[in-house]
Amino acid sequence: MFGFGVLKGMLVTIQNFFASYFSKDHLTTVQYPEERLSAKERYRNFPFLVYDQAPEDPRCVACDICAKECPPKCITIVRDSDAEGKPLKRPKSFDIDYSICMNCGICEEVCPFDAIFMDHEFELAEYGRFEDLMYHKDRLLKPNDHFKKIRPTDATRIDAKLAAKTQKPAPPVGN
Amino acid sequence: MDQLFVNLKHSILIFAGNFLPEWAVILISILISVTAIAVFGPVTMMYLTLLERKFVGRIQNRFGPNRVGKWGLLQPLADGVKMLTKEDIVPKGADHFAHFLAPVAIVIPALLVFAVVPFGRNMVAVDLSIGILFFLALSSTTTIWIFVAAWASRNKFSLLGGLRSVAQMVSYEIPMVLSVVPVLMVVGSFSTVAIVEAQSGWNWFVLTPWGLIGFVLFFLTGVAEVNRTPFDLPEGESEIVAGFHTEYSGMKFALFYMAEFMNSFTISAIVSTVYLGGWQGPWLPGWLWLLIKSYALILVMMWFRGTLPRFRVDQLMGFAWKFLLPLALLNIFAAGVWLAFARPVNYLLSAIIVALALFILYFANRPDMPKKRVYRYAVE
């Protein structure tokens, strides 16, 4: 009936007002810094490097594939070498410029050694625009436990894969 | 408790009277009242903004401001600091003097009408014998300054807002004044104090048939007068940027806001005075009763704001001229009948008149819905 829609609407709003004091459904705001929603497992943000035992011994072998594949070219890797100048299978420095990284996750996809993964960390605000967002090896390296915590499904799959690999003898080189 | 503030003022005056001449005591007496109003008005306004944001927030299932201080109680102060430190921009083509004058002058009537609001027993700044007339006249001058602001900004959106404001004002002033007339007829005085006293002992005018209609009419037209949703066409954000205050920033903008909120408060206070028995009420002190009543009305205004979309211009005009105005006139008739007959009969008669009036106007105002078209030869 003409004119009664107004009353109906007013009823709806006042119900919402009172319900906001009693029901969680009617006050859905999450008070962010104090409360937070848990991130979804497949959420991805910026890449980090995984190490198994010690940060001095990362999984990364400095093969440079990720640096080549990275679309905006924000990964810079310098391979380490021993005293005689023989190259070693580990990075001397591994830098990712988070200010350039576009969170595409290609580095994770292409890494043949499962050494780089996308993190859930998103509170990355810094004062320095260039120097502070340039993440060096020390800030990028995180233990495998961290990976297990944020992405358990992927972590178990990859751990199983790695374990199987170490048990099998190295496949014969094709002739 | 009832006379708390009155006694406070009285003791200050007696204390001053000990060593000051009589004219100085009178001056102090005036100054105290003026200061009280000049502080009360803006502070009310500041916290009304907070209340509105919280209330509308809850209606929309969110918290509203809750970061600055406990429950966001310091938010108005933070807003004040922000407003004061903002850059004040005046458009190049603007009439600088008028552009400056409008926001300053708009606060004056908003503050002046506080003078006739009876906050409690003996708590009125001046008991004018033409109190209601003073209020009606002053509150409508706000529109002049809105139009000055709109004109001086030299902006087409501002001007449209100003024009709408004037049109709205002209239409709503008439039912507004007419909706108070029944009370004036019954009380026989324009004085706000006399009106409250006539309602002592639960004889609130809202409890009579004509009073109920008059209350709704006065309140609705009052909401329209202070340009609040759904009557906020002069500042319709979604249509004309921000209407008359498009070109205002910083403290000048805040002054418009202040005038709007103080007007909402005074209109609520006057509506409670005229129809809801003012400061009359059991147990609690009078000034508290008036505050409770006016805040309840303000919450209803905010409730409107959280619910209703803005009127279209033709709906706005149609509502005023085709519904409110005839209803107000018939309401005066109902009040006359109520006055002319003895106790039980008059309630019945005026209730019948009011009900008939509502019924007829309701059906006369039904929108013309086009009939659903039937296509006889169309294929399904």
Ligand code: SF4
């Ligand atoms: S992270 Fe992976 S792809 Fe990148 S250099 Fe290290 S091992 Fe190679």
Ligand code: SF4
């Ligand atoms: S996520 Fe994409 S952009 Fe960022 S480092 Fe990896 S490959 Fe480069």
